[in-house]
Amino acid sequence: MTTQPSDPSDAATGSTDPPASSPEAVRHERWFLRRPDGVCGPYPARQIGRFLILGRLTEQDEISQDREFWVRIAERPHLIPEEVRLANTPGGKERLERARLREDERLRERRSRASEPFYREQRKGDRRCPENLETLSHRQLWAALLDRTPFPWRQWVQGPRPWILSGIALLLATGLLVWFALQQEITPAPDCNAPPGPSVNWNYCNKAGAALRGADLAGASLYDAHLSAARLERAQLADADLRYASLDRARLDGADLSRGQLTGADLRNARLRGTRLEDADLRHADLSGADLTDARLEGARLDRAIWIDGRICAAGSVGHCASSATD
Known part of the structure; x- marks a missing residue:
């Protein structure tokens, strides 16, 4: 059909519908x-x-x-x-x-x-x-x-689970606070009047121009210390923490800075003749104008450091300053 x-029916006329x-x-x-x-x-x-x-x-x-x-x-x-x-x-x-x-x-x-x-x-x-x-x-x-059966949120909230989770979170927070407190106790406060010696804590101390020739500062903590123009010839600074320290114009001839942490350190115009810098961390350090004659840099990390001629060392530079792609 x-x-x-x-x-x-659409054409019907006279309908009362x-x-x-x-x-x-x-x-x-x-x-x-x-x-x-x-x-x-x-x-x-x-x-x-x-x-x-x-x-x-x-x-x-x-x-x-x-x-x-x-x-x-x-x-x-x-x-x-x-x-x-x-x-x-x-x-x-x-x-x-x-x-x-x-x-x-x-x-x-x-x-x-x-x-x-x-x-x-x-x-x-x-x-x-x-x-x-x-x-x-x-x-x-x-x-x-x-x-699909909806998740019983009301029973879950009214049940013991939220209290258990809240207790666990409270215990974790308490544990973190105790850990931080213990760390503060374990790490002694800086003692700027302490005599030079191994592992001395001179963090943030002002030692500008200090006479420290031949001093034994192995493992010393010198974070953000002010050592501008300090006399550090032949000083023992192996494994020392010198991050962000100011060492501009310092004399470090013959010093031992092997394995030292020198991230972000200011070494502008510093004298580093014959200085041992093996395996030191010099990332982002400023070495512009420094004298590195006969310095030993085997294994030293120089990522993004400012080299003696003002170049920015490429990421991954080890033992020498590799030119970055933007140079």
């Missing part, structure tokens, strides 16, 4: 569906709209009010919900998905009451058309999401 352009597009007329409309597997129905107009939202029908499916004259749903725009008509507009797809979720929730509620006698009697002789695999898959996915 071929599709007719319209239902003959309300116009086809009026809400009253639409509410009383009943439509049969013709699918490749047969005819089913009739369905109210609102149910046709739900089928379109859920994807069970498309606008190309055929409907009829008398099983004789068939038209495509697209020819009856009053049956097409706004969410379907505007699906291809900005934000339309999200709006359609929300409408599908809403209809799935309604369907789930109706099915939960299907065992009641009233609804069981109402559903005798199911008129629903068979669904394609895509529609079934979509509906089953939403059903699985809706049936």
Whole structure:
């Protein structure tokens, strides 16, 4: 049977029925569906709209009010919900998905009451058309999401777990505070009046111009110490901590700075003739204008240090100042 352009009832004249597009007329409309597997129905107009939202029908499916004259749903725009008509507009797809979720929730509620006698009697002789695999898959996915048991947040919060976790966090915080306090006790405060000697703590001390020729300062802590123009010829400074120390114009001829920590140290115009700097950490140190005649730099790290000629040593420079790519 071929599709007719319209239902003959549309051409009827003198009818007292309300116009086809009026809400009253639409509410009383009943439509049969013709699918490749047969005819089913009739369905109210609102149910046709739900089928379109859920994807069970498309606008190309055929409907009829008398099983004789068939038209495509697209020819009856009053049956097409706004969410379907505007699906291809900005934000339309999200709006359609929300409408599908809403209809799935309604369907789930109706099915939960299907065992009641009233609804069981109402559903005798199911008129629903068979669904394609895509529609079934979509509906089953939403059903699985809706049936998923939510996490019992209220029971979890009211139970013992939060208190246990809070106790563990409190213990960890207390442990960290105790550890920091012990570290402060283990690390003695700087003693700027202490005589020079191994492992002396002169952190932040002002020793500018100090006469320390041949002094044994192995392992000394001289972090950020002020040693400008100090006389340190032949001094023993192996393993000393000289990070960010000011050693500009200091005389370190023949001194032993092997394995010393000199990160960020200021060594501008310092004299380092014959100085031992094996395996010293000189990253970011400033050596501009320094005298490194016969200095031993095997294994010394010079990443991003300022070399005697003002060049910035490339990252990974060891034992010598490699030129960076930007030079």
